[in-house]
Amino acid sequence: METTTMSMGTFLWTSLGAFLTLGIFSFLYKDNPFYKFAEHLVVGVSAGYFVIILWHNGLQPNLFNRLNDGNFYLLWLNSAHWWYIIPAILGVMMWTRFSHKYSWVSRWPIAMYIGIATGLAIPLEMKNRVLTQLYASMRDVQWNNFLGNGFLDNTAGFSQLLVFVGTIAALFYFFFSKEHTGAFKGVAKFGIWILMIGFGASFGYTVMARISLFAQRIQILDLYTESSWADSAPGTFLFVWFIVFGIFILLALVEFIRWLGRAKTA
Amino acid sequence: MNIFERMMSVDRRWVFLFLALVCVLTYKVDFEVEVRVTDEVRKIYNFIDTLKPGDYIFVAIDYDPNSLAELHPMTYAIVEQAWRKNMKIVFTALSQNGPGMADQAIRDISDSLKLVKTYNGITYPTRDIVNGIDYIFLGYKPYPALVIAGMGQNFRLPFPTDYYGTPLDSLPMMRGIQNYNQMKCVIDISGTSGIDMWIAYGQTRYGFPLALGLTGVMAADYYPYLNSGQVFGMMGGILGAAQYEKLADNAGSALDMMRIQLYAHMVIILFIIIGNIGFLVSRRAKNQ
Amino acid sequence: MKRQIPLALVFFFGVLMIIQYFVPHEASEWTFEFLMDWIYIIGIFALALGIWSLVKVSWDKIRLRRENWQYAIVTLLGLVAMICFGFDYFRNVFNAAGLQNFMFRHFFDYIMIPIQSTMFSLLAFFIASASYRAFRARSLLASLLLLAALIVMIRFNPYFGPLTAYLEQTASWLLNVPNLAAKRAIVIGVGLGMVATALKVILGIERAYLGKD
Numbered sequence: 001m002e003t004t005t006m007s008m009g010t011f012l013w014t015s016l017g018a019f020l021t022l023g024i025f026s027f028l029y030k031d032n033p034f035y036k037f038a039e040h041l042v043v044g045v046s047a048g049y050f051v052i053i054l055w056h057n058g059l060q061p062n063l064f065n066r067l068n069d070g071n072f073y074l075l076w077l078n079s080a081h082w083w084y085i086i087p088a089i090l091g092v093m094m095w096t097r098f099s100h101k102y103s104w105v106s107r108w109p110i111a112m113y114i115g116i117a118t119g120l121a122i123p124l125e126m127k128n129r130v131l132t133q134l135y136a137s138m139r140d141v142q143w144n145n146f147l148g149n150g151f152l153d154n155t156a157g158f159s160q161l162l163v164f165v166g167t168i169a170a171l172f173y174f175f176f177s178k179e180h181t182g183a184f185k186g187v188a189k190f191g192i193w194i195l196m197i198g199f200g201a202s203f204g205y206t207v208m209a210r211i212s213l214f215a216q217r218i219q220i221l222d223l224y225t226e227s228s229w230a231d232s233a234p235g236t237f238l239f240v241w242f243i244v245f246g247i248f249i250l251l252a253l254v255e256f257i258r259w260l261g262r263a264k265t266a
Numbered sequence: 267m268n269i270f271e272r273m274m275s276v277d278r279r280w281v282f283l284f285l286a287l288v289c290v291l292t293y294k295v296d297f298e299v300e301v302r303v304t305d306e307v308r309k310i311y312n313f314i315d316t317l318k319p320g321d322y323i324f325v326a327i328d329y330d331p332n333s334l335a336e337l338h339p340m341t342y343a344i345v346e347q348a349w350r351k352n353m354k355i356v357f358t359a360l361s362q363n364g365p366g367m368a369d370q371a372i373r374d375i376s377d378s379l380k381l382v383k384t385y386n387g388i389t390y391p392t393r394d395i396v397n398g399i400d401y402i403f404l405g406y407k408p409y410p411a412l413v414i415a416g417m418g419q420n421f422r423l424p425f426p427t428d429y430y431g432t433p434l435d436s437l438p439m440m441r442g443i444q445n446y447n448q449m450k451c452v453i454d455i456s457g458t459s460g461i462d463m464w465i466a467y468g469q470t471r472y473g474f475p476l477a478l479g480l481t482g483v484m485a486a487d488y489y490p491y492l493n494s495g496q497v498f499g500m501m502g503g504i505l506g507a508a509q510y511e512k513l514a515d516n517a518g519s520a521l522d523m524m525r526i527q528l529y530a531h532m533v534i535i536l537f538i539i540i541g542n543i544g545f546l547v548s549r550r551a552k553n554q
Numbered sequence: 555m556k557r558q559i560p561l562a563l564v565f566f567f568g569v570l571m572i573i574q575y576f577v578p579h580e581a582s583e584w585t586f587e588f589l590m591d592w593i594y595i596i597g598i599f600a601l602a603l604g605i606w607s608l609v610k611v612s613w614d615k616i617r618l619r620r621e622n623w624q625y626a627i628v629t630l631l632g633l634v635a636m637i638c639f640g641f642d643y644f645r646n647v648f649n650a651a652g653l654q655n656f657m658f659r660h661f662f663d664y665i666m667i668p669i670q671s672t673m674f675s676l677l678a679f680f681i682a683s684a685s686y687r688a689f690r691a692r693s694l695l696a697s698l699l700l701l702a703a704l705i706v707m708i709r710f711n712p713y714f715g716p717l718t719a720y721l722e723q724t725a726s727w728l729l730n731v732p733n734l735a736a737k738r739a740i741v742i743g744v745g746l747g748m749v750a751t752a753l754k755v756i757l758g759i760e761r762a763y764l765g766k767d
Contacts, residue, residue: 013660013664017663017665024673028282028679036625039625039669041628041669042673044630044633044636046666046670047608048636049363050362050601050605051605052640054408055640056431057365057407058598060649061425062407062595062598065426084595087592090596097765107764107765108560110600110763114568116412118564118571118752119570119571121752122572122749124466124467124471125466125749127470128466129741132494133490133745136493151724152724154726162735166739170738192695194739195740196698197698198733199736200703201732202733203699204706205486207534207685208504209336211530212335212504213332213335213336215523216519216523217671217672218526219293261623278683281683285678285682286679299712332674333674335671363662363666366659366663366667369653370662370663407594408597412590412593415590416594424594429653430654486733489730505710527710535704537682538686538700538704542689542690
C-alpha cells in the first residue's frame with residue numbers, strides 16, 4: 001500500500017479528524033457520548049469561527065478602519081468619517097431585542113433593514129422570477145421540427161409546447177382561489193402530473209447528492225489510513241491506537257465531569 | 267409473517283451497514299466509470315477555455331463544509347484551469363463557513379500549480395500564485411443579497427479590504443477594477459440559497475454572464491434559469507463536477523467518487539424495488 | 555409611536571429603494587451606495603444576537619444542571635478557544651493576522667470540516683432507509699414520481715448496454731422539459747408570492763417583524 005509521509009503533528013491532527021468523523025458515524029448505531037461530544041464541539045467552534053470572521057471581515061474593515069483616525073474616548077466624533085457612528089448606534093439598538101422594557105428600540109434599525117431589503121427585492125424578483133421566466137416560456141414553437149432530431153429531442157417542437165403547456169397547467173394547480181372543477185380540474189390534474197415528474201427528478205438528484213457526501217468521507221478516511229508519520233512507520237496501526245487512546249481519554253473526561261457534577265449536587 | 271413482511275420489519279441499522287459495506291468495498295476496487303458530458307457543463311468549460319491570459323473572472327465560493335464533497339471538486343477544476351491559463355480570479359465567500367473553504371481551496375490549488383502538468387495535450391509549466399497579482403480573496407460579509415447588489419456598484423463598497431485585511435486599492439490586481447463590468451463571467455459555486463441572490467441581485471440587475479455550480483439537491487430546480495438564458499451553464503452535483511474534470515482532463519475526487527455513486531445507486535434502487543414488492547404483496551394480502 | 559415610526563421607516567426606505575432601481579441618475583446611485591454602506595454595519599451587529607443566544611442557552615444549561623449539561627461546557631470551550639485563536643491569542647485584535655493563526659486554521663480544517671461534512675453524510679443512510687421503508691408507488695402520481703426518480707438515478711449506469719444512451723437522453727429530456735415546466739411554475743409562483751409579501755410589508759399590512767408590544 002502506498003503511504004504518504006507527513007509530520008507527526010499533521011498525523012495527530014488527521015487522527016483527530018478521523019476520530020471526530022467516526023464519532024459522528026457512531027450515531028448510526030445509536031446516540032452516544034462520542035457523537036454528543038463532537039456535535040457540541042462543532043457548535044461552539046463554528047460560533048467562535050463566525051465571531052472572528054464577522055469581526056475581521058465585517059466590523060474591522062467596514063467600521064473601525066474608517067474611524068481609526070478618530071479618538072475612542074470622543075466616540076470617534078473627531079474622525080473624518082464620523083457619520084459611521086450612526087449605523088453602529090443603530091446596530092447596537094438591535095441588541096435591545098432581548099429586553100422586555102426596551103425591545104421597541106430595536107424596531108427602528110430592523111424597520112430600516114426590512115424596508116431596504118424589500119424595496120430592493122420587489123423590482124428584481126419581479127423581473128427575475130416572473131417576467132423573464134414568462135418571456136422564456138412564450139417562445140415560438142418549431143412546428144416544422146415538431147418531432148425533433150433523434151430520440152426525445154429537448155429542442156423539438158413538441159418539447160417546447162410541453163414546456164409552455166406544462167408551466168401553465170402547473171400554475172393552474174397552484175391557483176386555489178377557484179374550486180378545481182370541470183375543465184379547470186382537468187388542467188390542474190395535468191399540472192400535478194408535471195409537478196410529480198419534476199419532484200421525481202429532484203429526488204433522483206438528491207440521492208446522488210447524499211451518496212456523494214458519504215463517498216467523500218470514505219475517500220478522506222482512506223487517505224488517513226494510508227498515511228504515516230515516517231517512511232517505515234506502521235501508520236495505520238498507530239492511527240488505530242490513537243483512535244482507541246482518544247476514546248479512552250474522552251470516556252475518562254466525561255466520567256470525571258459527571259463525578260464533579262454529582263459531588264457538587266450531593 | 268411472510269418473507270416480505272419480515273424484510274419490511276428489519277432494523278434499519280442493517281440497511282445502513284449494507285450500504286456502508288457496498289460503498290467501502292466498491293471504493294477499494296479500482297475501476298473507471300465512463301461519464302458523458304452534458305451541454306450545460308460543456309458550455310462552462312468552453313467559456314473558460316476561450317478566455318485569454320490576463321482576463322478576470324469572479325468565483326464565488328459560497329458553500330460550507332456540508333457541501334464540500336460535491337462542490338470542492340468543481341472549485342478545484344475550474345480554478346486550476348483558469349490559473350493554468352494565467353487568468354486572474356476575484357474570489358469571494360458569502361456563506362458562513364465559506365471563507366475557510368475558499369482559503370483551503372486557494373492554498374491547495376496554489377500548491378498543485380507548483381507541479382508541471384499536462385491537460386488535454388497541453389503541458390503547463392509550474393507557476394507561483396501570488397495574492398494581489400493572480401487573485402484577490404475578498405472574504406465574507408453577511409446578507410449575500412445586499413453584498414451582491416453592492417459589488418455591482420463597486421467591489422470596495424462592501425469590501426474596503428480583502429480577507430487578509432489589505433486595502434483593495436493597494437493591490438496591483440485591483441487597479442482599474444471597479445465591479446462586475448470588468449469580469450468576463452461570474453461563477454457561483456454554492457449549496458445555499460445564495461444562488462437565488464446571485465441570479466436576482468447580480469445577473470438580473472447587472473447582466474453579467476453567470477454560471478452555476480450546485481449541489482445535487484438543488485440542481486433540478488435551476489433548469490428554468492438555464493433555459494431562460496439567465497445562467498449560461500450549470501454543473502449539478504458530483505456528476506457535474508465529474509463531467510468538468512473529464513473535460514479539463516484533470517481527474518480528481520469527483521471522477522474517483524463516481525464508482526461509489528454507481529453501486530450505491532444500484533443499492534438504493536434495489537431497496538426501492540424490494541420495498542415496493544413488499545408493499546404490493548402486503549396490500550394484496552390485506553385486500554384478500 | 556413605538557409602532558408608527560418603524561412602519562413609516564419601512565415604507566420610506568422601501569419606496570426609496572424601488573424608485574432608486576428605476577432612476578439612473580448619479581444621485582440615485584449615491585443613495586444606493588450610502589444605504590448599502592450603512593446596512594452592512596447594522597446587519598453585522600444583528601448577527602451578534604445569535605451568538606449571545608448560544609452563550610446564554612449554554613450558560614443556563616450549565617448553571618441549572620440540565621440534562622447533558624457537561625456538553626455545554628464543550629460548546630463554550632470551543633467558542634472561547636476559537637475566539638482566542640482568531641485574535642491570535644489577543645495579540646492581533648485590530649488586524650486580520652488572527653485569520654492565519656495556526657490553531658485557527660487547523661481547528662477549521664480538522665474539527666469543523668470533518669464534523670460538519672460527516673453530519674450531512676449521515677443523510678446518505680437515512681435516504682437509503684427511507685427508500686426502503688417509505689418510497690411506495692401507492693397511486694398513479696406516486697408511481698410517476700418514482701419512475702422519474704429512477705430514470706434520473708440510472709442515467710449514468712453503464713450496465714444497460716445499448717439502452718444506456720436512450721436512458722441518458724430520456725433523463726436529459728425529463729430534466730429539460732417536464733422538470734423545467736414544473737420548476738418554472740414554482741419559480742413564478744414563488745416570485746409572485748415574494749412580491750406580494752414584500753408589498754404587504756412596505757404598506758404596513760404585514761407587521762410580524764415588529765414583534766409584540
